[in-house]
Amino acid sequence: MESYSILKKRKNPFVTIGIHFSLILVSITCIFPVAWMISSSLKTQEMIFEDMGLIPKTFEISNYTKALIEGKFGIAFFNSCFYTVTVIIGVVLVSSLAAYAFSRLEFPGKNILFYGFLAYMMLPIPGIFLALYVLVNKLGDLTSFTIDLSFIGLSFLKDPINITIIGINTRLGFIMPQIAMNLSFAIYMLKTFFDKMPPELEEAARIDGCSKFGVYWHVALPLAKSALGVIVIFNALTIWNEFLWANLIFSDISRMPLPVALMKFQGSVVTQYPVLMAGMTITIIPIVILYLCMQKYIIKGITAGAVKG
């Protein structure tokens, strides 16, 4: 069956060739800088200013070991993975519970609360990080305590240990605000999904004696897999690439995620370009792989958003 679009591509072969030519040209500009970065990550510091070729003459794998160990990108890589996974788990659990209740259960204040979440999603608050900084700082004072383990007599425990649960320069200080930021969209997305889902399966499970939570956990959540996929990929992109908030609260290099570590390394006295490029390559590999595996969810999420308008 012939499908019509605005352009009469099928009728004129020259139009088709012209279209492909321009699409390929744009594709090259998308891929080239990345390819060039990877190629530069395999050159030596001396060579990198001389040899501009896309295919490196040497393969300096040592740039990568340098990046991982001396550049501390190994720790940063772990941190980025940790933050991304924990924030996504948090967002998925909290938002799916709420979205399920908004869609299926009755409770006082239901509509007001849901529209509250929606309204917040529409509201641009570019300065929110200022107040978050004050808040997390305050929480740091409230959740700090000192443990004195010197009575055990071990030499490495002789100084009292300061512990802050959530505060500036703590992992939770990054994670919690990020969960909050991404909550509204996930609740909206899942609520519309649950609304469209036929309730018969859940009713059957209820009759069989499943609790409300059991129905949510064993029936509704597994059925919402495609909506959860959309939430996972969009949140992964946001959190993996987040810079502003991470740069504000982390001063301790052992807790920094990759983008912050990159800026820190780039600002050091003598920038070793090949090592920096290796660090940048390490930064993009996981997210590009995830994107390639989950790209159908991106289109699904965008289509859902675009149709809703």
Place this chain on the structure above:
Amino acid sequence: MDTLEVKQKLFHKLKIGNFSFVLPAIIIFSLFNVYPLFLILKLSFFEWNGISPLDQAKFIGIKHFIEIFTNDKLWWQSVWHAGIITILALTIQNVLALLLAMAVDRGIRGGNIYRVIFFLPPVLSGIVIGLIWQWIYNGHHGLLNHLFTFLGITRFENMAWLADPDTALYSVAIIHMWRGFGWGFIILLAGLQSIDSQLYEAAEVDGAETWHKFIHITCPLMMPVFILVSILTILGTMQIYDLIVSMTNGGPEYYTEVPITRILASMRGENRFGYACARGLVFGAMLLILSMIQIKVSKHMQKDL
């Protein structure tokens, strides 16, 4: 009736069991989203350096807002810079995205591959993109100038694109558009594909030219999608930050300062926390007004059709 029974009845009546499903969301949302909003509102009326205890902050009324609107040239310059990038993105980037989307829409081989490739830049970290291009733009050993030399163009020899006041902002803007067109492309493509192909078919039978089909079928049906893309472009571009930090950090001088870097500057550099909050509020209000105007315009246009 014993108390346990009463409690159970109350429990059911108020649906506390159901309410506990939304409780985690409400707690996190109130603490990290709602409370900060009120805190910014409050702090914008106070003179506070961000370091001393909060209760030492001094109430000064609307002085910060008066200062922003009467005596803050750097701030409005930074808004203007973001505005220039936004205008470029709204026109060049979105027209390019629409053209590409129309090219890939239906009946072209490899459409899906192009889609995957065009969305690659939006997937990458803004810091990584900024650092790659910062180096490509470098005056002495940057790839761009080598390319010009290779092509025999000597005009730009040792031109430091990001350090020259005349070119810095536009050089960043180009990269911002390069990074962002994939978003518009995917949304516009999804919109185009939802148009019933019978409409085009009928128009072709009637002998309509491509241009006519665009004006009379594509445009009216795509209007909501156009509005969505422009709102997203405005919100995303006005709040540009990662690329600025990694490419120019606001320089040379203040030629690439944008609102977010200015808010951060008054927070950290000048230690004027209250003023930073006021700037943030003014900026947020501007963005809100812009997107509301767009929604109003789109409703108005849809009524006319």
